[in-house]
Amino acid sequence: MIPQDFIQTLLDRVDIVDVVERYVPLKKAGTNYQARCPFHNEKSPSFTVSPTKQFYHCFGCGAHGTAITFLMQHTGMGFVEAVKELAGRTGMQVPDDGARNDPEDGRRERLYELMETAARYYKGELKTNDAAVAYLKNRGLAGETAARFGLGYAPDDWQGLARAVADYQDKGLEDAGLVIAGEGGKRYDRFRHRVMFPIRNERGKTIAFGGRVLDKGEPKYLNSPETALFHKGRELYGLHEARRAIQSVGRVIVVEGYMDVVMLAQHGVENAVATLGTAVTSDQVERLLRLADEVVFAFDGDAAGRKAAWRALENGLPQVVDGKRLGFLFLPEGEDPDSFVRAQGRAAFEALLDKATPLSQFLLDEMAAKTDLASPEGRVRLVKLTEPYLDQMRRAPLLARSLRRQLAGLSGMPSRASRFTPGPSSASVQKRGGQPSPYRVVLQALIQDPARIARLPPTLPADADPEAQALAGLMARLRRQVDMRNARHVVESYRDQPEQALMEEAEAAVLVWEDSEHDVEADFRGALATLEERAGRLAANDLSRKPLHELSPDERTFFLQSLKAKKLSALAASGESADRDDSD
Numbered sequence: 196m197i198p199q200d201f202i203q204t205l206l207d208r209v210d211i212v213d214v215v216e217r218y219v220p221l222k223k224a225g226t227n228y229q230a231r232c233p234f235h236n237e238k239s240p241s242f243t244v245s246p247t248k249q250f251y252h253c254f255g256c257g258a259h260g261t262a263i264t265f266l267m268q269h270t271g272m273g274f275v276e277a278v279k280e281l282a283g284r285t286g287m288q289v290p291d292d293g294a295r296n297d298p299e300d301g302r303r304e305r306l307y308e309l310m311e312t313a314a315r316y317y318k319g320e321l322k323t324n325d326a327a328v329a330y331l332k333n334r335g336l337a338g339e340t341a342a343r344f345g346l347g348y349a350p351d352d353w354q355g356l357a358r359a360v361a362d363y364q365d366k367g368l369e370d371a372g373l374v375i376a377g378e379g380g381k382r383y384d385r386f387r388h389r390v391m392f393p394i395r396n397e398r399g400k401t402i403a404f405g406g407r408v409l410d411k412g413e414p415k416y417l418n419s420p421e422t423a424l425f426h427k428g429r430e431l432y433g434l435h436e437a438r439r440a441i442q443s444v445g446r447v448i449v450v451e452g453y454m455d456v457v458m459l460a461q462h463g464v465e466n467a468v469a470t471l472g473t474a475v476t477s478d479q480v481e482r483l484l485r486l487a488d489e490v491v492f493a494f495d496g497d498a499a500g501r502k503a504a505w506r507a508l509e510n511g512l513p514q515v516v517d518g519k520r521l522g523f524l525f526l527p528e529g530e531d532p533d534s535f536v537r538a539q540g541r542a543a544f545e546a547l548l549d550k551a552t553p554l555s556q557f558l559l560d561e562m563a564a565k566t567d568l569a570s571p572e573g574r575v576r577l578v579k580l581t582e583p584y585l586d587q588m589r590r591a592p593l594l595a596r597s598l599r600r601q602l603a604g605l606s607g608m609p610s611r612a613s614r615f616t617p618g619p620s621s622a623s624v625q626k627r628g629g630q631p632s633p634y635r636v637v638l639q640a641l642i643q644d645p646a647r648i649a650r651l652p653p654t655l656p657a658d659a660d661p662e663a664q665a666l667a668g669l670m671a672r673l674r675r676q677v678d679m680r681n682a683r684h685v686v687e688s689y690r691d692q693p694e695q696a697l698m699e700e701a702e703a704a705v706l707v708w709e710d711s712e713h714d715v716e717a718d719f720r721g722a723l724a725t726l727e728e729r730a731g732r733l734a735a736n737d738l739s740r741k742p743l744h745e746l747s748p749d750e751r752t753f754f755l756q757s758l759k760a761k762k763l764s765a766l767a768a769s770g771e772s773a774d775r776d777d778s779d
């Protein structure tokens with residue numbers, strides 16, 4: 196672990212504007228800088244960099260963080276790598292024990308090296324293997340395309356890799372998923388007699404392989420297992436190669452096969468990626484929606500294709516955001532994107548994309564197909580079946596509302612009012628008619644200036660509310676760690692913790708204040724008074740349960756005073772009963 200105080204010093208020394216500007220052209224706007232967001236496709240700039248607060252925030256897609264996070268998100272660097280990169284620029288030395296204490300980092304580097312060695316080896320083998328070359332030629336693949344995607348060939352040899360690596364017994368080969376250790380210590384290559392598709396992460400480093408048999412062998416496709424570098428549910432084949440095209444077109448196509456991605460690219464459709472032999476995951480949809488406004492899933496037109504599409508819809512629903520589109524394209528029977536684009540060309544394929552079925556229609560079609568709309572029972576069933584799906588569209592309330600209206604029309608009965616419950620973070624912002632809770636106000640003020648901790652009482656009234664909990668946690672943290680001096684110190688210290696999203700959201704609010712007349716100090720004082728008053732009332736309630744003679748003199752004075760105050764305020768408010776219970 197790199198010590199927290201080193202990271203804070205580092206963040207103090209680098210200027211986030213310099214860091215971001217190397218990758219994204221920034222324009223000054225008031226006290227901040229603005230740009231079109233590098234993390235999602237947009238026409239007008241909603242990506243903001245604050246030099247005073249030293250963080251960036253995108254009001255379009257929610258991307259948010261410090262100079263460290265920016266490097267991680269934008270270049271795909273790991274945390275340690277990003278810290279080293281920034282330290283290098285400022286001439287700071289990352290503490291030595293950082294490297295020693297983080298064997299995990301060194302181990303990953305080793306795995307990357309082995310994958311690179313293997314990729315080079317497979318690539319070289321492709322050049323000398325006539326059968327493999329003939330196979331690819333036969334499928335219409337051009338040499339440049341093969342080179343661009345780094346295709347290779349794993350020879351029909353149990354220990355082919357032994358010729359490429361220094362030590363075939365290296366445990367790393369197993370960890371990388373390249374070699375299988377069988378019974379009796381026999382080791383052999385996982386991939387044999389297969390065309391090899393290197394799977395790269397966003398930085399272009401090879402993290403896994405997909406191998407396709409040349410002839411009739413089984414399985415047709417063999418993928419690397421899950422390793423320290425490779426998580427099937429998160430990665431997408433071809434994303435590194437397609438990234439620029441995706442961002443410039445604003446649309447990404449998700450297909451099922453590696454060969455589809457490669458052949459589409461060869462025909463000029465460069466914005467396609469493939470899942471890795473699994474259903475489309477929610478993680479993947481989220482990632483893609485950050486890059487593009489539209490995600491189109493292209494599936495085969497058969498029953499298996501429709502089933503896969505349905506899984507993609509289910510996993511995509513929680514990620515859909517109003518204003519972004521998910522579409523479903525079913526290819527004609529017997530076709531896949533590869534065969535289609537080879538036979539009909541790019542324009543025809545893109546015409547299909549433009550006619551993709553929108554998510555809303557696909558959802559209603561599938562539901563209607565399961566029910567008999569001619570009978571009242573069937574129509575009730577339609578509503579019952581569909582509602583749970585609409586409830587999942589937490590991030591697209593407008594689309595969900597419009598679907599409810601359509602559903603009402605289809606079923607002939609009014610849809611129940613939205614059961615839409617916003618996620619925990621947005622719920623807390625909009626609590627009580629748009630008024631932020633006093634806990635949130637104090638939390639935000641603390642993030643803006645952690646020195647305010649000195650003005651807070653030792654504890655605040657206990658509350659199960661997540662914001663109250665987060666505030667209590669932050670107070671304890673600030674008292675423990677006195678060197679957190681500004682917003683980015685605070686938020687950075689929450690990296691990978693459950694409260695991270697809440698903290699980032701609070702920090703984003705702070706960013707908005709910068710350019711407005713918002714009086715943070717007045718709000719802070721007001722919220723603090725509210726909380727103190729609430730604490731006093733709770734304490735008085737506690738005391739009221741004890742017999743008067745058991746109270747200490749101080750407690751007795753406090754209790755009697757609070758009783759008097761309560762009576763006076765109740766009288767003033769109603770002019771009737773002084774015994775009104777005013778529990779909150």
Ligand SMILES: [Zn+2]
Pocket residue numbers: 232233234235242253254255256257258
């Ligand atoms: Zn954005």
